Amino acid sequence: CALFKGKLNIDVDTIQHGVEGLMYLLTESSKLMISEIDFQDSIHALGFSEELNKSLLQLYLDNRKEIRSILGELSPRLPSYHSLEWRLDVQLASRSLRQQIKPAVTMKLHLNQNEDHTARVLQTDPATLLHLIQQLEQALGEMKTNHCRRIVRNMK
Amino acid sequence: QRFRFCGDLDCPDWVLAEISTLAKISSVKLKLICAQVLRDLLGEAMEYEKILKLTLDAKLELGDVKATIAVLGFILSSAAKHNVDSESLSNELQQLGLPKEHASGLCRSYEEKQSSLQDSLRACSLRLSLLRSVHWRVDYTFSSSELQEVNEPLVHLTFNVQNKECGRTTAVPMTLSADKFQVLLAELKQAQTLMNTLL
Numbered sequence: 496c497a498l499f500k501g502k503l504n505i506d507v508d509t510i511q512h513g514v515e516g517l518m519y520l521l522t523e524s525s526k527l528m529i530s531e532i533d534f535q536d537s538i539h540a541l542g543f544s545e546e547l548n549k550s551l552l553q554l555y556l557d558n559r560k561e562i563r564s565i566l567g568e569l570s571p572r573l574p575s576y577h578s579l580e581w582r583l584d585v586q587l588a589s590r591s592l593r594q595q596i597k598p599a600v601t602m603k604l605h606l607n608q609n610e611d612h613t614a615r616v617l618q619t620d621p622a623t624l625l626h627l628i629q630q631l632e633q634a635l636g637e638m639k640t641n642h643c644r645r646i647v648r649n650m651k
Numbered sequence: 652q653r654f655r656f657c658g659d660l661d662c663p664d665w666v667l668a669e670i671s672t673l674a675k676i677s678s679v680k681l682k683l684i685c686a687q688v689l690r691d692l693l694g695e696a697m698e699y700e701k702i703l704k705l706t707l708d709a710k711l712e713l714g715d716v717k718a719t720i721a722v723l724g725f726i727l728s729s730a731a732k733h734n735v736d737s738e739s740l741s742n743e744l745q746q747l748g749l750p751k752e753h754a755s756g757l758c759r760s761y762e763e764k765q766s767s768l769q770d771s772l773r774a775c776s777l778r779l780s781l782l783r784s785v786h787w788r789v790d791y792t793f794s795s796s797e798l799q800e801v802n803e804p805l806v807h808l809t810f811n812v813q814n815k816e817c818g819r820t821t822a823v824p825m826t827l828s829a830d831k832f833q834v835l836l837a838e839l840k841q842a843q844t845l846m847n848t849l850l
Contacts (some may be wrong), residue, residue: 580777588845590838603777603816614816616779 524555525562574606574613600624654743656730662747669722670748672715682756687742688723689764693771727761731769737762783811783820806832 503510524534534555538548581601586597602617619627637643653659657666666844673681684702691697706716735756744754762766788807795801810823827835 582777587849588842590842593845601777614818650789 520551521555521558521562525559526566528559528563531556544620572609574608574611576606577605577612579604652746654746656734656735656740656743658729658733659680666725667747668723669718670744672711672719673722673753674748674750675709676706676753677708678750678752678756680708681753682760682766684719685723685727685757688720689727689760689768691720692724692728693764693767723757726757727768728772730761731765731772734769737765739823748777749816758811778815780815783813785810804829 504567505551520538524537529537531552534552535548538551543551581600581602584599584601586599588595600619600621602619604615604617606613606615638647652661654662657663676684684705687697687702703716711719713760726740726744735743740761741754741758744757745751749757785811786809790805790807792801792803792805806827806829808825808827811820812823813820
C-alpha cells in the first residue's frame with residue numbers, strides 16, 4: 496500500500512478501499528460464475544472508462560477458476576481420513592493366565608481437519624475387524640444400486 | 652497380475668506409468684539416485700541437488716524427478732515390507748518393463764540396504780508407548796509420627812514412559828515396601844522367562 500501511495504499520491508485508506516472493492520467484485524463474480532455479458536453490464540453501471548472495463552473483464556476471466564477453487568476450500572469440513580497405521584499382536588500369556596492365544600489388531604486412525612491433525616487409537620479382535628470390513632464393503636456396494644446410479648446420472 | 656513386492660496384489664497404476672520414466676535415466680545414474688532415496692528412507696538427509704544433477708541428462712521435468720523419487724521409494728520400501736529377495740524383485744521389475752541393467756542396479760542397491768531398511772521400518776511400526784528409563788532408590792525409614800521405631804526399607808521407583816502419540820515423556824513415580832517389591836520382581840521375572848522362550 497505504501498508503495499502505491501508514493502507512486503500515485505493517494506492516501507493509504509483510499510488505496511485499501513480500492514483493493515477491497517476490487518476483491519469484492521472479483522470474489523462475488525467468481526462465486527456466482529456470471530457470464531461475460533452480465534459482468535460487463537454490471538461494471539458498466541460504475542461509469543469507468545471503456546479501457547478499464549476491458550481490463551477488469553480480462554482480470555475476471557483469467558482468475559475466475561483459481562478464485563473458485565480457493566473459495567471451494569473455505570467451506571467447513573468434518574475430519575477426513577488421512578492414513579491408518581496398524582499392527583497385529585497375539586497375547587500369549589498374562590499374569591492370571593498362561594498358554595493363551597488371543598489375536599488383536601491395534602489401529603491408529605490419522606484424521607485431518609482444516610490443518611488440524613488428530614489421531615484415534617482403536618483395538619479390535621479379528622472377528623469384529625471382519626465385520627467392519629464387511630460393513631464398509633456393503634456401503635461401497637450401495638453406489639452400484641439403481642437408486643444411487645439414477646441420482647449420480649442426474650447430477651452430471 | 653500379482654506381484655510379490657506389492658504384497659501379492661496388482662501393481663498400482665501410477666507405478667506402472669513411471670517405469671518408462673525410470674528407463675529414460677541411465678542405469679548407472681539410476682543406481683546413484685537409488686542410494687539417495689535409500690538415505691531418505693533410512694532417516695538420513697537426502698541430497699536433492701545431486702538427484703537433480705543426475706537427472707539433467709535425461710532431460711526430466713521437475714514433476715518427473717519427483718515422480719522418480721516417489722516410485723523408487725515405493726518399490727524399495729514395499730519390497731522390504733514384504734521381505735522380497737533381490738533376485739525376485741529384479742525379475743518382477745523386468746516383467747513390468749524395466750530394462751535388465753536398470754533392474755539389476757536397483758536390486759543391488761536394495762540388497763545392500765535391505766536389512767537396515769527392515770530394521771528402520773520395524774522401529775517406526777505402530778507403538779503406543781515406550782519405557783524410556785527406570786530410576787530407583789532404596790531408603791530406610793527409622794521413625795514416623797505414627798510409630799517411634801519403624802526400621803523398614805522402602806523402594807522408590809520412577810518409570811519414564813514416552814507416549815508415542817504426542818512424544819512427551821511422563822514420569823510415573825511410586826514407592827513400594829520390601830514385600831510388595833519382591834512380588835513385583837517375581838512377576839516381572841516370570842514374564843521375562845516367557846519372553847525368552849519366544850526369542
